[in-house]
Amino acid sequence: MTDKEIREILENEEADIRLDEPMYLHTSFRIGGKADCFCEVKTVEALKKIIAFCKERGIDYHVIGLGSNILVADEGIKGVVIKLAGEFDEISDAGENRIRCGAGVSLAGVCVYARNNGLGGAEFAWGIPGSVGGAVYMNAGAYGGEMKDIVVSSRYLDADGNIGELNEKQHQFSYRHSAYTDNSFVILDVTLELFKKNKNDIFYLMNDTMEKRKKKQPLNRPSAGSIFKRPEGFYAAALIEQCGLKGKSVGGAQVSEKHSGFIVNNGGATAKDVKELIRYVQNVVREKTGVELQCEIKFLE
Numbered sequence: 001m002t003d004k005e006i007r008e009i010l011e012n013e014e015a016d017i018r019l020d021e022p023m024y025l026h027t028s029f030r031i032g033g034k035a036d037c038f039c040e041v042k043t044v045e046a047l048k049k050i051i052a053f054c055k056e057r058g059i060d061y062h063v064i065g066l067g068s069n070i071l072v073a074d075e076g077i078k079g080v081v082i083k084l085a086g087e088f089d090e091i092s093d094a095g096e097n098r099i100r101c102g103a104g105v106s107l108a109g110v111c112v113y114a115r116n117n118g119l120g121g122a123e124f125a126w127g128i129p130g131s132v133g134g135a136v137y138m139n140a141g142a143y144g145g146e147m148k149d150i151v152v153s154s155r156y157l158d159a160d161g162n163i164g165e166l167n168e169k170q171h172q173f174s175y176r177h178s179a180y181t182d183n184s185f186v187i188l189d190v191t192l193e194l195f196k197k198n199k200n201d202i203f204y205l206m207n208d209t210m211e212k213r214k215k216k217q218p219l220n221r222p223s224a225g226s227i228f229k230r231p232e233g234f235y236a237a238a239l240i241e242q243c244g245l246k247g248k249s250v251g252g253a254q255v256s257e258k259h260s261g262f263i264v265n266n267g268g269a270t271a272k273d274v275k276e277l278i279r280y281v282q283n284v285v286r287e288k289t290g291v292e293l294q295c296e297i298k299f300l301e
């Protein structure tokens with residue numbers, strides 16, 4: 001695929017296209033080789049065109065949000081990486097305490113919008129460094145709240161270029177899972193239902209949440225948040241610590257000294273380092289406790 005070929009199908013203003021784009025620039029882990037083609041798509045029409053182009057030619061495509069829950073291979077990504085920008089970055093009032101958010105909007109943007117408009121319910125998401133699309137895909141949550149509690153509907157684009165909509169129930173939300181985890185649809189926008197709340201109370205709760213994060217999480221090092229899902233009846237971090245793995249490192253990747261559920265990049269970590277460390281932790285925890293740790297992060301390769 002050439003720059004010219006891909007540009008031919010898109011108007012310049014509909015997308016920014018970069019070939020051989022280093023993916024470490026687009027992940028919170030600051031890890032990842034080059035994507036053959038990186039496409040920042042600004043309109044639904046452009047998104048349809050790029051997906052049709054990829055389908056026609058048998059080229060793989062991958063949608064990312066803010067890259068805060070992915071590990072990109074050192075070898076990079078064959079095909080097209082799509083990031084939503086432009087009209088996907090907008091929030092609007094949908095009436096009756098509802099807001100409609102483009103899938104590319106950051107959760108931080110949602111929280112600030114909600115606070116400024118005296119709408120409560122999204123405070124749990126303050127400090128989760130993802131996009132609305134990534135958060136719905138993952139059913140992101142923290143401190144007693146999750147996307148499941150506030151999502152009322154979402155619109156998507158399927159692989160055949162059709163736009164569809166899911167209602168609340170159709171999302172099939174469960175722990176770090178949604179219907180989107182199991183299909184290849186691209187989430188376009190999401191409607192959230194919040195409730196009227198005093199702005200100072202919202203502000204207080206957001207601050208409180210952030211303080212808790214700062215105390216517990218290694219926010220001064222690149223990471224992808226919690227590497228593992230919470231196993232039924234246990235806490236991954238406690239099991240890892242109990243097995244003496246706090247601080248264990250492979251190359252530049254290390255089980256955080258501050259929060260054993262995080263693997264941090266201490267500088268120069270490769271995806272191979274992180275994967276080796278994950279496998280090592282999984283093996284030791286399995287041998288010593290019998291618990292199987294499943295990864296929460298998604299691998300892009």
Ligand SMILES: Cc1cc2nc3c(=O)[nH]c(=O)nc-3n(C[C@H](O)[C@H](O)[C@H](O)COP(=O)(O)OP(=O)(O)OC[C@H]3O[C@@H](n4cnc5c(N)ncnc54)[C@H](O)[C@@H]3O)c2cc1C
Nearest residue numbers: 065066067068069130131133134135140141142187224225
């Ligand atoms: C410091 C730190 C703290 C964190 N704390 C939390 C926390 O408290 N709770 C929590 O749940 N998570 C947490 N995370 C993880 C992460 O922020 C969330 O999972 C977030 O929802 C991921 O969103 P993203 O936009 O970065 O998605 P990405 O990482 O870019 O992508 C994640 C998955 O979503 C898919 N995806 C993204 N956008 C779309 C779309 N528009 N359509 C279809 N699929 C899409 C991708 O293909 C990928 O499979 C943390 C991460 C970090 C680095």
